[in-house]
Amino acid sequence: MHDKGRATYYVQAQIADLDSNDFMVDTGSGYLTINEQTLSALQERKQAQYVKELRAVLANGSELVIPIYTIDRLRIGGCTLRNVEAAVFPGRTRQILGLSALNKAAPFTFSIDPPELVLSNCARSREALSAQPALAEATAPAVSSGNGAGTGPLRR
Secondary structure, three states, X not given: OOOOOOOOEEEEEEEOOXXXXXXXXXXXXXXXXXXXXXXXHHHHOOOEEEEEEEEXXXXXXXXXXXXXXXXXXXEXXXXXXXXXXXXXXXXXXOOEEOHHHHHHHOOEEEEXXXXXXXXXXXXXOOEEEOOEEOOOOOOOOXXXXXXXXXXXXXXX
């Protein structure tokens, strides 16, 4: 079954001390995925450690051998996750917030209407994040601290 008409949702996240980037929220992905460009920047700063290689089966059914690294720190809003495993995909592929990160913040809730990602088990506090549909034309929703007060918009 394949539905190309569905919207995709993104949140801002910061890996280690790199600039924040958009990550597509994908609860069907077993791993946080980063691209080779991000890995290179992390390796220059000694903020990623090689763990192993995996044979991954992609959504289209093809197989790919990919390296897995442990990332020192991932910040999503006010939520900091440590020692998150990340799969590294070739080139400048889209980065994905998958289950290796989301499970560290479990229990988590992802809703579509309104678009929101709620992370519970964070280093500092409970955090609610508004996810932005890729097809949205309106102003991006605000990132929420869980108390109803927005702290700033998400980027596309």
